Each structure stands twice: as C-alpha cells, then as structure tokens.
C-alpha cells in the first residue's frame with residue numbers, strides 16, 4: 001500500500017524519472033511503474049528514435065533537478081544546420097547569433113539510463129515490467145500487471161496523485177477519455193520515419209561534420225542526421241507513408257531502395273554500405289499530434305508529457321516540452337502549491353504553450369524539408385539576424401526563442417514570431433538582396449511592435 005503523501009508515476013521514459021527525481025528530492029515517496037524491463041540490463045531497441053535534440057528548456061529542467069553533471073558527458077553540440085544539396089555541396093546555417101546559442105544531441109537510451117539511476121539514488125521505488133492496465137476513478141485505484149500476470153492495485157487521491165508519464169499511447173489518457181473526463185484529438189501525419197545508422201570511421205572518427213544537425217532537404221521529404229558520442233550518426237528519413245514514388249510504400253525492392261539513396265542522398269549512401277539491409281530491417285514509425293482537452297481529473301489523475309500533448313518531432317521539442325512540464329510542477333510545489341490546486345490549474349497553465357509548440361513543430365517540417373532551399377528564406381534569415389543584432393532582447397528569431405530561451409513561453413514565442421515574420425516579409429517584398437534597406441523605418445517598427453524581453 002502507498003502512503004497518503006506519496007505519488008504514483010506511470011511511465012519511465014523521458015519525463016517519468018526526471019519528475020520522480022524532482023518529487024523525491026522534495027521528500028515525497030515516489031513509486032514509478034514502467035511496463036518495459038530495466039533498459040540498463042538489456043539491449044538497445046533498434047531503429048527507434050536513438051538520439052534526441054536537447055535544448056534550453058530540457059536542459060533547464062535537468063539543471064533544476066540537479067542532474068546536469070549526470071548527463072554532461074553524453075552531450076554532442078549541434079551548432080547549426082548543415083544542408084546537403086543533391087549535387088553534394090553543403091552549406092552551414094548557424095542556429096544562433098552568439099557562440100553559446102546551439103542545441104545538443106543526446107542518446108535517448110543513455111539519457112534514460114542516467115535518469116533512472118538518479119531516480120533510484122533519490123529513493124524512488126521503480127517497478128519494471130509493471131504495466132498499467134486499469135483505473136477505477138470512483139474508487140481512486142490504479143491496477144498494474146506484472147510479468148507473472150499478477151495484478152496489483154494501488155490507491156491514489158487528490159493529495160497522493162497518479163501522474164501519467166506513459167507517453168503518446170497513454171493508458172491513463174485512454175481511461176480518462178473512456179470515462180468521459182477528457183476529449184482527445186489525434187492528427188496522424190501522412191509522413192512516417194525510419195532510422196538508419198551512419199557508422200563511425202576508422203578509430204571512431206566522424207565521417208561527416210560532427211557538431212551539426214545535417215539535413216538533406218528534398219521538397220516533400222528529407223533525411224536528417226544527428227551525431228552520437230561514438231563517432232556515428234543516427235539518420236532519420238521522413239517520407240510519405242503511401243502513394244507515388246518516393247514513399248515508404250514505393251520503396252519496396254532492394255534495387256529501388258538503393259537507387260533512391262544513390263540518387264537523392266549520394267554522399268550519405270556512400271558511407272553506409274548496408275543501407276538497404278538497414279532500411280528493410282528497421283521499423284517504420286508513425287508520427288502524430290495529440291491534443292487533449294483536459295489533463296486532470298478531480299480523483300487525482302494528471303497527464304503530462306506526450307500523454308497529454310504528443311507532437312511531431314520537427315522542432316526537436318517533444319522531450320524538451322515534457323521536461324518543461326516537470327519544471328512547472330516542481331516550481332508550483334516549491335511555491336507552496338498543493339496537489340489539488342496543481343491538478344486544477346495545470347491544464348490551463350500549460351495547454352496554450354503546448355498547443356503553440358504543436359503548431360510550430362508542424363510548420364518547422366515544411367521549413368526543414370523545403371523552405372530552407374529557397375534563397376528568399378536565406379535572405380529572411382539574414383535580415384532577422386541583422387535585426388536581432390540591432391535589437392538584442394527585443395527582436396529574437398522564433399527558432400531562438402523556442403530553443404535557447406527557457407524563460408519565453410512557447411505561446412509568446414509563436415505570437416512574437418508571427419509579428420517578426422510579417423515585418424521581415426514586408427521589408428523584403430520584391431527584393432533579392434539586402435542593399436539599401438531602410439533600417440530607420442525597420443528600427444521604428446521593431447520598437448513599436450515588440451516590447452523588451454530579456
């Protein structure tokens with residue numbers, strides 16, 4: 001039986017163990033139930049989102065929990081986008097204005113291992129192979145099924161809550177939906193993804209530029225690569241699931257797959273001798289945006305992370321956003337909030353922000369696979385950088401607000417980003433370069449449209 005002041009967490013992926021650390025550090029008794037076996041004891045799951053982009057919001061949450069030192073050696077900086085054209089030429093677009101503005105690549109598996117170990121060190125009771133199989137909201141009980149099929153039941157209550165960090169296919173969200181406590185809307189993307197490995201060269205050397213997020217933008221599809229600490233890169237191909245070539249459906253034979261990579265991504269394909277085998281062996285993953293109207297129930301259940309708001313991965317923000325949920329819970333408790341108040345206010349506080357990053361993530365897909373190739377986009381980036389230079393703390397490109405400024409809410413980043421985008425588009429109308437730009441007029445526009453932020 002769980003003690004009244006304790007917390008039951010379901011899901012030991014990204015958010016679960018981080019939140020467990022934050023809560024256990026506050027002296028709460030935390031039990032974490034995870035349906036998988038202990039990942040630290042087994043093999044990595046092949047082809048499933050091997051590394052992740054970690055940005056300021058995620059890092060801020062890890063720092064809040066005192067865990068930065070635990071993960072420092074896992075981080076590989078990505079200082080900008082390195083674009084690969086079909087003819088093999090490359091161009092580099094830095095992410096930020098200053099040298100400290102960049103994002104990190106981190107192994108999902110290693111991060112998860114470290115977070116689980118940190119949670120254990122804080123006294124969290126982690127129960128692996130324990131799948132949440134049912135919830136009785138009227139009784140305030142949640143049931144788990146172990147490997148031996150034995151069912152155990154745990155109570156929860158508004159002051160001893162049940163926190164759902166069980167991901168995009170959340171069992172707790174489904175139970176809340178079935179009980180009529182929330183409505184769920186899922187937009188499944190027509191594009192799917194497949195991960196591939198570009199191996200390290202001799203003596204662990206990186207075969208393509210190390211500190212960059214590589215993109216092969218091809219219009220309606222793209223390949224990206226994130227560096228790993230061992231010299232390899234994890235590549236992800238994003239492509240229509242079905243329909244006209246190229247789609248996952250049309251890439252149906254070894255010859256067609258090889259031809260596709262040789263013609264579209266020749267520089268990458270040349271470095272991956274078994275690319276066809278990998279393509280055939282690795283799973284194809286689906287992506288969706290999940291919107292949930294209400295994330296909590298008065299009985300004491302609360303959804304967070306992907307369970308409440310799964311998003312598509314094109315801004316590299318899903319985990320960062322889930323970690324930000326944890327930060328907000330930690331901050332609220334530190335400010336003296338009790339669980340019933342937190343349960344009541346969490347949806348209203350977070351949802352405008354998670355809805356905003358969901359929209360921006362979709363928009364970023366178009367930008368990464370297509371717009372980056374357009375000279376007009378490059379010009380917009382240049383003008384944005386100049387305006388940022390002229391108005392630091394006032395004009396901040398949207399990507400920077402999302403990725404480098406944990407203190408700017410997503411909603412605000414989206415709102416200000418739209419104002420800035422209009423400004424830049426209008427200033428560049430009919431132009432092919434930045435010559436004789438009327439900066440006095442633009443300065444005035446910036447000063448009147450955007451208040452000072454940082």
Ligand SMILES: Cc1cc2nc3c(=O)[nH]c(=O)nc-3n(C[C@H](O)[C@H](O)[C@H](O)COP(=O)(O)OP(=O)(O)OC[C@H]3O[C@@H](n4cnc5c(N)ncnc54)[C@H](O)[C@@H]3O)c2cc1C
Nearest residue numbers: 011013014015035053132166167305306316317318319320
């Ligand atoms: C291809 C791809 C690339 C991505 N890249 C990035 C990126 O670069 N940066 C970024 O920030 N985000 C990225 N994301 C998003 C990120 O993976 C998620 O947003 C993040 O994992 C959400 O964390 P979570 O803790 O809510 O859920 P998860 O990490 O999915 O954890 C859920 C956990 O709950 C467990 N579980 C599920 N059901 C049950 C049950 N019934 N009982 C018990 N346990 C259960 C699961 O086994 C799992 O361990 C990417 C996603 C994809 C698909």
